[in-house]
Amino acid sequence: MKQTWIHSLLILLIITIFSACEEKPTIKHSGKTVEIGVIVPLSGEHVSLGVKALIGLNAAHALQPLTVTGDRIQLHIGDNNSSIKGSLSLLEKFAENTDIKAIIILLNSYGALSIKQMINKKKIPVIAAIATHETLTTQSNYITRVSSSNDTQGKMAAFFAHDELLINRVAVFYDADSVYSTSLAQFFKEEFTDIGGTVYDELTANMPADQLERRLRALQEKGVELIYTSAIKRNAIHLLQINKKFNLNFQFIGTGNMLANMKERGITDYTELSEGTFVVAEYFDDRIKSIIEQQMRRYAKKKAIEFNTHSLLAYDSYLLLRDALKNCAECSRSTLNEALRNNRGFAGISDTIRTKDGDVKRPMFINKIHNEKMYVYVKVF
Missing domain, CATH: 3.40.50.2300 (Response regulator)
Known part of the structure; x- marks a missing residue:
């Protein structure tokens, strides 16, 4: 793998991230709010996963709190206590609140599969940030997966x-x-x-x-x-x-x-x-995290933020949501669901991301660990 190719790819990535992360100065708050539910384990067995994923989601929200039409995105964060019962309870609560347009779930595959039937019943659009199981999208018309299957x-x-x-x-x-x-x-x-x-x-x-x-x-x-x-x-x-x-x-x-x-x-x-x-x-090179961390510090005023793959997937999930909302300021859940599940393409952290019938279409990377760092080896489309 030629170093010049890697450096060129990294430069393009930096440009993409900086342009995606910066809130455009022309966007002004419209006075309207789009409410989104979030189900995440912040206590119990999977608390570490939840905390890391929420860092990424909060980072994206802090950097771009408004839709392109100026509506403020409000996140209602609910702790499921690392339990199926907790997830079902939050899902019920969010689904019954007609002001909430969609739900982001920061759960592993088992956690997401456990509430799939209820999601289908409630017919509320859901973004599965971390879960990778292929049946989440093949057996549901309301779930959009951000991580490759x-x-x-x-x-x-x-x-x-x-x-x-x-x-x-x-x-x-x-x-x-x-x-x-x-x-x-x-x-x-x-x-x-x-x-x-x-x-x-x-x-x-x-x-x-x-x-x-x-x-x-x-x-x-x-x-x-x-x-x-x-x-x-x-x-x-x-x-x-x-x-x-x-x-x-x-x-x-x-x-x-x-x-x-x-x-x-x-x-x-x-x-x-x-x-x-x-x-x-889904991501290449540890330097990606450093770039995002530097941006996040400017907004959250944190000196040290440690990202991992779960953080980045949650970050991309928010970018998908925001892109789907660009033509959906006051749309119904069903209209937003369609915009999420069949997205023609938006600028994710590492590349353009698309969705088709809820299944994510994104480049993947084979990385190699060297000296406790991860470096790109090959990009696969």
Whole structure:
């Protein structure tokens, strides 16, 4: 990958972000308000995810509080206490309030799937910022997904391993009790097998360390070179620790959400152990976060803001909402829903983003971790 190409792409990105982030001085408050509900875990098991995602949403809102027609966007933020019951209660509350035009959910795939039926019943437009499960959009006419689907991410990783890295023997490592993790692993396995590769073993994150070590040594003897990992549990760190300790020299492909989850769970040495890991993500290069952080400080007056993938997805979700509202100042929920689910294109953080029937259409990046930083390796359309 030529450095000149990377630098050119970065320059274009900086221009895009600065133009997207700056509130145009000609926009004046119309005196009207558009009310939006937000469901986010700010307590309980998933509080770290919620806090990080809300940083991104609040950043976007602080930078661009008005629609292009001057209406003020008001966010009603509700804590679901990391529970399905809490999400359903908030969904009911927001849906019954006719002033609320749409809802942004900062939930993982399991959390979003758990309220999908209620969303369909209430017929209120919902933006799923973080959730990646493909059935969110295929089985609902009211949900728009901002993160690329598990189908897309898993298949992309398989093609990259087989066609770019020229690897034919792999294994997968995943959380057996995670909808997100198992779905990614399944799509990777199916695609990798279809294009001629062989998946030699399936390893789970709850496997005892000694058993995992034996299985990894056996894979090395069989000539397996790469492990696709979608695991997000705390003990998933064992995979990298064993690889480093015994110099097994496996290559790894992971996901941006996986890295975000590891950091949110307080696994501080994960990035260090991930040296050389390839990461399938919606965003490239850690420098993106620095640019946004600098902009955010000007508005929120914060000295240090730490973004991750969940923050950036929430940021893009707000940009989608704002773009959909540009011709929808006093529109109905159904009209706004159509504008969200079939968007012709708006300037997201890293590139132009479109939606078709609620499914996001956006470029993806294969990044590589080096010296605890993430750098672009290749862009995939």
